[in-house]
Amino acid sequence: MGQNSTTILVPIIKNKVDELLDLLAGINEGLAMGKPPLFEELNIIHFARWVVIDHGKSWINDPVERTPKLLFVVDYDGKETDLLRKLCTDSAELLDKVYAYCENFPILEKRTPDSRTAFLTNNVIKDAAVYIGAPGRTVRQIKDESNLRDFIRKYLDSTTWGNLSAQAIHQTIKNEVSSNGNFAFLDQKVKIPSVNWLGLIFLGIVLLVLLPLTIVLLLLVIVWVLVLHIFYERKDENFIRKRSQLNDKFMTELEKYEDFTSQNQFTQLVDMKEGKFRLFTIKAMFSLSKSLIKFVFVKGKLMGIPTIHFAKWVMFEENSRVLFFSNFDGSWQQYLGDFIDNSGWGLTGIFSNTKVFPKTNFLLTGGAYDEEHFLAWSRNSELVTNVWYSAYPHLSIKNINNNTKIRVQLMKSLSERQAAKFLKLI
Amino acid sequence: MTTLELNDIQGYLIRGYAHMMYSRFVYLQITDAEATKNWLAKSWKTMTTAEHIPKKDQISSTHLNIAFTYSGLEKLGLKTDNLGSFSREFRQGMVSPHRTRLLGDLGNSAPENWRWGGPFNKPIHLCLMVFGNDKEGDDDIEKDKIVCINYYELLKAHFAGNGLEEILFIDGQTQPENKEHFGFRDGISQPIIEGSGRVGPKDDVIKAGEFIFGYKNDFGVYPDTPLIRAEQGNLNLLPPDAEGSGLKDIGRNGSLMVMRQLEQNVKTFWSFMNEKTKNEDHSINVAESLKLAAKVIGRWQSGAPITLFPDKDPGVISDINDFGYAKFDKDGLKCPFGSHLRRTNPRDSVDDHGRKESLKLSNQHRIIRRARLYGEIFEGSPVNNVPNGEVGLLFCCFNADISRQFEFLQYTWANLPKTKELYNDPDPIIGVKEKTTAGEEQNFTVQDLPVSRTISDLPQVITVKGGDYFFFPSITVLRFLSTI
Numbered sequence: 001m002g003q004n005s006t007t008i009l010v011p012i013i014k015n016k017v018d019e020l021l022d023l024l025a026g027i028n029e030g031l032a033m034g035k036p037p038l039f040e041e042l043n044i045i046h047f048a049r050w051v052v053i054d055h056g057k058s059w060i061n062d063p064v065e066r067t068p069k070l071l072f073v074v075d076y077d078g079k080e081t082d083l084l085r086k087l088c089t090d091s092a093e094l095l096d097k098v099y100a101y102c103e104n105f106p107i108l109e110k111r112t113p114d115s116r117t118a119f120l121t122n123n124v125i126k127d128a129a130v131y132i133g134a135p136g137r138t139v140r141q142i143k144d145e146s147n148l149r150d151f152i153r154k155y156l157d158s159t160t161w162g163n164l165s166a167q168a169i170h171q172t173i174k175n176e177v178s179s180n181g182n183f184a185f186l187d188q189k190v191k192i193p194s195v196n197w198l199g200l201i202f203l204g205i206v207l208l209v210l211l212p213l214t215i216v217l218l219l220l221v222i223v224w225v226l227v228l229h230i231f232y233e234r235k236d237e238n239f240i241r242k243r244s245q246l247n248d249k250f251m252t253e254l255e256k257y258e259d260f261t262s263q264n265q266f267t268q269l270v271d272m273k274e275g276k277f278r279l280f281t282i283k284a285m286f287s288l289s290k291s292l293i294k295f296v297f298v299k300g301k302l303m304g305i306p307t308i309h310f311a312k313w314v315m316f317e318e319n320s321r322v323l324f325f326s327n328f329d330g331s332w333q334q335y336l337g338d339f340i341d342n343s344g345w346g347l348t349g350i351f352s353n354t355k356v357f358p359k360t361n362f363l364l365t366g367g368a369y370d371e372e373h374f375l376a377w378s379r380n381s382e383l384v385t386n387v388w389y390s391a392y393p394h395l396s397i398k399n400i401n402n403n404t405k406i407r408v409q410l411m412k413s414l415s416e417r418q419a420a421k422f423l424k425l426i
Numbered sequence: 427m428t429t430l431e432l433n434d435i436q437g438y439l440i441r442g443y444a445h446m447m448y449s450r451f452v453y454l455q456i457t458d459a460e461a462t463k464n465w466l467a468k469s470w471k472t473m474t475t476a477e478h479i480p481k482k483d484q485i486s487s488t489h490l491n492i493a494f495t496y497s498g499l500e501k502l503g504l505k506t507d508n509l510g511s512f513s514r515e516f517r518q519g520m521v522s523p524h525r526t527r528l529l530g531d532l533g534n535s536a537p538e539n540w541r542w543g544g545p546f547n548k549p550i551h552l553c554l555m556v557f558g559n560d561k562e563g564d565d566d567i568e569k570d571k572i573v574c575i576n577y578y579e580l581l582k583a584h585f586a587g588n589g590l591e592e593i594l595f596i597d598g599q600t601q602p603e604n605k606e607h608f609g610f611r612d613g614i615s616q617p618i619i620e621g622s623g624r625v626g627p628k629d630d631v632i633k634a635g636e637f638i639f640g641y642k643n644d645f646g647v648y649p650d651t652p653l654i655r656a657e658q659g660n661l662n663l664l665p666p667d668a669e670g671s672g673l674k675d676i677g678r679n680g681s682l683m684v685m686r687q688l689e690q691n692v693k694t695f696w697s698f699m700n701e702k703t704k705n706e707d708h709s710i711n712v713a714e715s716l717k718l719a720a721k722v723i724g725r726w727q728s729g730a731p732i733t734l735f736p737d738k739d740p741g742v743i744s745d746i747n748d749f750g751y752a753k754f755d756k757d758g759l760k761c762p763f764g765s766h767l768r769r770t771n772p773r774d775s776v777d778d779h780g781r782k783e784s785l786k787l788s789n790q791h792r793i794i795r796r797a798r799l800y801g802e803i804f805e806g807s808p809v810n811n812v813p814n815g816e817v818g819l820l821f822c823c824f825n826a827d828i829s830r831q832f833e834f835l836q837y838t839w840a841n842l843p844k845t846k847e848l849y850n851d852p853d854p855i856i857g858v859k860e861k862t863t864a865g866e867e868q869n870f871t872v873q874d875l876p877v878s879r880t881i882s883d884l885p886q887v888i889t890v891k892g893g894d895y896f897f898f899p900s901i902t903v904l905r906f907l908s909t910i
């Protein structure tokens with residue numbers, strides 16, 4: 001089953017923002033104390049968040065008066081229509097509480113699964129690019145495989161293995177697992193996604209065969225980047241603050257929501273630079289990211305970043321604004337610097353098209369590679385995530401991918417060498 | 427190639443003062459800022475610099491360095507805008523709800539229970555670091571102690587007159603073989619600051635800006651140095667911001683210093699090792715207990731790295747530090763991924779990155795460690811594990827970016843249990859919590875053949891007793907501070 005991500009954005013009723021914020025704070029507190037949200041029972045939601053935007057802080061002192069809005073972002077298994085339908089039926093109580101503060105939510109007498117679903121559906125905004133760290137893994141599968149791994153680990157620790165061959169141990173584990181009723185799911189075969197080399201080679205061949213066209217294409221890109229540099233980048237207003245110069249109060253507010261478990265959230269809102277040229281550039285970058293996500297970034301790393309479960313970019317209000325969401329392991333602030341090397345080109349290619357970014361040249365240099373300013377920019381354009389839910393806060397994305405490997409290898413017949421490799425995973 | 431202005435840098439940042447086996451860290455409050463400034467106007471000349479003195483007999487028998495907390499600089503009279511140009515971590519100090527969470531200072535390590543630096547303690551304004559060495563004696567700590575204490579008494583006589591009030595002091599000592607209280611040789615691995623004159627393996631050479639303001643760091647940019655944003659004092663003394671903002675730099679040749687008093691529970695440490703490796707008749711298996719402890723630390727008690735000496739301690743005191751993990755220990759079979767050494771500096775083997783990339787990443791999180799022992803010196807072992815009274819480590823380190831360096835090590839690599847492919851493994855020395863939540867495990871995994879082994883239920887072996895973040899200014903800036 002495929003994973004999906006949906007973003008819903010609705011205006012909040014005038015003067016109701018504070019009440020809504022209180023409600024969200026209450027929900028978030030409940031989550032922190034281990035009280036699961038209603039929708040946990042659906043067992044299909046990986047991550048979810050509610051974020052109030054356009055209330056209070058405008059990060060570049062934008063003079064435009066904005067209506068506060070409520071963002072709902074959810075990463076889940078299956079189809080959007082199914083998810084919304086389920087939410088509006090089984091979690092209606094929670095939804096009603098939250099959306100009662102929002103414009104155009106059906107009035108009390110008219111609230112039915114249908115009317116709620118219609119409301120949510122009407123307010124869905126399109127994703128620009130979605131990344132999934134463990135493609136194809138449902139919540140169910142992630143939890144099952146985690147239990148399987150823990151079971152095998154305990155079993156391995158329950159005795160000593162002396163001089164048994166790896167193959168023999170593999171077989172013993174297999175027998176032990178098979179005789180346990182909890183792991184019937186192993187009958188279902190799953191595949192580990194792999195980099196689509198064939199596709200890449202094919203693409204390479206096409207580019208080679210159409211060499212003249214490729215050259216033209218390359219030249220076009222070069223000209224494009226030159227134009228971008230000469231007519232746009234040099235006139236940009238750049239982000240020049242360092243981390244020490246960020247607003248203390250706001251930092252404290254962000255920190256209130258961070259580092260409770262080994263997973264964290266990140267929500268970022270930035271404004272597009274004006275003009276078609278920038279819009280085209282960012283869209284081209286999103287297309288490139290999308291293809292790479294589909295064919296290359298399928299093994300738990302987004303542009304080399306090995307800690308992201310789900311992430312995505314969304315454009316809204318006629319492509320004038322960009323949202324970025326991420327659910328990840330560790331601390332964004334502490335970690336971000338580590339990714340600059342591998343992912344600086346991607347982050348710069350995308351975000352240098354948004355307003356007040358660290359100085360960038362030729363779409364590729366400067367920008368994210370300017371560590372200090374980039375970290376400050378990233379933190380400064382972050383938003384408080386009012387409610388955040390994770391279905392498996394104790395698992396890292398590496399754990400999840402490793403667990404699938406264990407599951408797949410467990411069910412195979414392995415050579416001695418393969419079996420030894422399998423044992424290393426546990 | 428950078429050259430450091432060694433005569434402007436306070437010495438402890440560059441040199442460990444290893445020959446000075448006795449030291450006293452005095453934590454003070456400023457009661458009269460004018461008097462303290464007057465004192466600074468003279469005393470900046472007496473601070474030990476990093477300048478290399480080739481002739482041993484010309485090295486002073488006492489050393490002195492000084493560092494300020496945020497509230498110390500405030501008390502001294504640095505203007506709000508200037509204070510505001512320091513990093514957030516320094517300004518907030520070690521204690522805030524979020525930082526406490528990051529550092530894992532919970533339960534018995536919570537700041538509420540601290541001796542100093544906590545919310546119930548008198549705020550610290552500055553730390554004087556007083557060192558002594560009896561030049562006649564040869565590594566004789568008792569003699570060094572006399573020199574150190576005499577010097578301290580001399581300074582102390584003027585505290586009141588200089589507007590200073592002593593809050594507490596902690597005596598830091600060095601054991602002759604540089605072993606900490608669990609019995610392991612410490613202080614072996616240090617980054618080599620480019621331009622400091624020290625030489626060593628090239629993988630260990632780190633850009634000065636990682637530790638000292640005013641120089642470029644490993645990212646090729648200048649660290650976020652505190653700048654003068656509101657004019658005060660004799661600004662002519664200060665150098666300009668190397669980055670070219672046109673502002674005066676009060677960070678240059680200075681650093682940020684982290685101090686944490688960490689009580690070591692030697693008995694818990696060794697009882698755990700003994701218990702997990704005991705013979706069938708429940709007697710202690712000394713060799714196996716030592717080996718497990720070496721796996722936990724990453725070095726044998728002698729200091730020999732377990733990745734190079736996987737079977738047993740070669741015995742002789744070792745300073746071997748030119749090694750990696752990628753080539754001969756990729757799977758952690760010798761030095762486990764979860765060991766204190768490997769996680770606080772994974773060297774050329776970070777996650778699944780190649781050698782070069784790994785080194786680069788590791789080197790973005792280095793610190794200069796300057797730990798000293800407190801309490802009665804004790805060398806723990808499987809059979810000797812009850813020290814006389816409280817013992818511990820007065821942990822101290824230097825870095826230019828507390829968030830990316832010290833806090834990253836403590837939080838991301840030590841406290842988070844997910845390093846490498848691990849699941850439930852915090853750093854067995856500095857990352858274990860006193861209490862776990864329901865269902866939470868704290869394990870140490872020993873990668874092994876045919877299968878790895880889980881050493882479960884790690885006990886907490888250190889308790890935080892105090893701590894603070896300090897600014898460790900240059901000599902010039904000390905002089906400047908006397909004019910504000």
Ligand code: HEM
Pocket residue numbers: 606608610611612613614615616688689690723725766767768770771793795818819821832835836840855856888
């Ligand atoms: C009581 C607490 C601690 C004890 C007993 C301890 C013990 C040790 C020992 C025995 C070594 C090996 C000696 C060496 O390589 O120099 C070491 C290395 C190290 N420790 Fe600790 N340590 C403690 C706290 C800390 C803390 C709080 C940090 C930082 C957050 C830290 C970071 C390091 C680093 C970076 C290394 C060097 C790793 C390398 O470069 O290979 N230690 N420690």
